Amino acid sequence: MLNKIAIIDYGMGNLHSVAKALDHVGKQKEEKVEIFITSNRRIIEDADRIVFPGVGAIRDCMAAINRLGIGPIIDDCIDAEKPILAICVGMQALMTTSDENGGVDCLDIISGRVENFANRSLDDQGKRLKVPHMGWNEVSFDAGHPLWANIKNLSRFYFVHSYYVPIVAINPTSQIAGRTQYGESFVAAVAKKNIFATQFHPEKSQSAGLLMLKNFLEWNGTEGYPEP
């Protein structure tokens, strides 16, 4: 069966890494995967799965998202129960609001708030926290989710970000799917119905990340494990 994946392109950053990683995983599975890097509504709505990436400043991201009308397209994909994977600033854009760039309204698809690491400036040894939070950090899984299947709890994933979603900012907290420690515990992944969103970059997280992308290619968009 053909697996059509739309990577939403709103002009921000490097979409090729995630495309190449998905292509690689598709080949490993010997499955026909077709990847579209696009902002075209028809192509996105025709796809089986949606990837919503993002890098850079949230103000620029949200301006591009709003200009291209990406919000309503994502709403439609949510209603159509298509599996959606949001990555990094893509995850942050799903929140209600971000403190970055003096405060930016986001898509409010997940009730949450994005804050700045610089406000919590010391690590547990009292050393100044380096920002961006850049590198491989452990993710503790909150609960079983199909996207964590076959991945060892506390696996390391690659992060690079200066803003983050605090644990207390997500409402309800049952939507938190994974947590990571950097100065304090923060949200590494959230899950809501057919959306799974990660602060880390699965496409850059070697075996654990590729396994997550493989799980995404197999995910039916519900939060429970699929029937065997």
Next chain:
Amino acid sequence: MGLAKRIIPCLDCENGRVVKGVQFVDIRDAGDPVEVARKYCEAGADEITFLDITASHLGRQTTIETVKAIASQVFIPLTVGGGIRTLLNIQDMLNAGADKVAINTAAVDNPDFVREAAERFGSQCIVVAVDAKRVDEDNDSLRWEVFTHGGRKRTGKDVIKWVREMVDLGAGEILLTSMDRDGTKIGFDLELNCAVSRSVSVPIVASGGVGNLQHLVDGILIGEADAVLAASIFHFQEYSIQEAKTFMNKAGIEVRESASAE
């Protein structure tokens, strides 16, 4: 638990081949960059840095093709440096699959380029590479100066002031190479590393001088680096990435277990 310190093998490339200069003069060949990168990724490298040492002088298309080939096989972060001078150069490298670009000479020529690059592509992908050399005209305090053109050209800029300026303009990471130590195998310039690490808020990658595994440990624990970069000790298989991680872990440094070890 927390953020792991990174080990970054560096591929210095010239005409599509990996090379490593001893103080940028005597150059030996260590193989095909795509093969080397893939091997390092499998061996548990946390990141790969690809520096095109000819890029300032020659055409860039070969480099772009090499980066594309690496990025389609390597699913860890990839930093590309060498001859990054324009926003278009950055765009080309990011499109080819690089995650970060390292800017060196172009930042010295026009510091505002770093601001433009960070605003356009985000600080997370803008690394400023600083080649530092000790200068001894005032003997009462340590001082380092920024050099360019592979250590051939002196800029008159003080390293500490320079890295602060670069971070203020939007650099998301500093790749700090000691030109005094590069190729010597006697260890990082730890005083330089520590001074820079304490001067700025962004992560520091220490580079130049690694000859054994204790040097990597010292770079983190004494030099206060967030990542350590090395070439020849890995290229010539004096040590494996796994040996480096095991050694660092025993010294109390948090590292990412290699995939093969999990």
